[in-house]
Amino acid sequence: NAGVTQTPKFQVLKTGQSMTLQCAQDMNHNSMYWYRQDPGMGLRLIYYSASEGTTDKGEVPNGYNVSRLNKREFSLRLESAAPSQTSVYFCASSESWGRGYSPLHFGNGTRLTVT
Amino acid sequence: SQELEQSPQSLIVQEGKNLTINCTSSKTLYGLYWYKQKYGEGLIFLMMLQKGGEEKSHEKITAKLDEKKQQSSLHITASQPSHAGIYLCGAGVLGSQGNLIFGKGTKLSVKP
Numbered sequence: 312n313a314g315v316t317q318t319p320k321f322q323v324l325k326t327g328q329s330m331t332l333q334c335a336q337d338m339n340h341n342s343m344y345w346y347r348q349d350p351g352m353g354l355r356l357i358y359y360s361a362s363e364g365t366t367d368k369g370e371v372p373n374g375y376n377v378s379r380l381n382k383r384e385f386s387l388r389l390e391s392a393a394p395s396q397t398s399v400y401f402c403a404s405s406e407s408w409g410r411g412y413s414p415l416h417f418g419n420g421t422r423l424t425v426t
Numbered sequence: 427s428q429e430l431e432q433s434p435q436s437l438i439v440q441e442g443k444n445l446t447i448n449c450t451s452s453k454t455l456y457g458l459y460w461y462k463q464k465y466g467e468g469l470i471f472l473m474m475l476q477k478g479g480e481e482k483s484h485e486k487i488t489a490k491l492d493e494k495k496q497q498s499s500l501h502i503t504a505s506q507p508s509h510a511g512i513y514l515c516g517a518g519v520l521g522s523q524g525n526l527i528f529g530k531g532t533k534l535s536v537k538p
Contacts, residue, residue: 315468353529354528356525415471416471419467420468
């Protein structure tokens, strides 16, 4: 049982390059999330998908796009990377969405550096 | 403004000592979660508290929820080096649109 799997684990980009972070979960969860973690800022929500076929903006969506490919997979795309997007990105999933009643299960993160 | 405040920001304890980490919300809580993170790894779910007065334990870690105070505490008894890491609280709060927000974390070091 792998849980939440993120690829790649590490990535270095140059300013202006694009890339897609992949995330897959095998727990049959309905909801999926992308967070970024920065020193002194904690975890901040970028986008989420409450259920298959829906996506919504979180706290810091600018510069990102997402795709809920199917129930298992939720990808995060940086169209034109900027140094401010240097961060650790976490994908998470939960059984259901709303009111904080369902714990999130996290992947191991992608460490992205934009030079 | 930070809606979930954790204290202390960092903590160094001698192995075998007890310790407490606090998480305080400025808004009404809907579910409070504790996670542990080791450097370079993801967040590991520890426990979930939903009702005021609720208390849960896992091995030597106990968490309590004081709904009136909008606060949760995480208590570790007889700390061990394996307890070292960053502890984060997450919560659904009024106005967070159903999503979890997180505190900035408490870094725990345990000296052998």
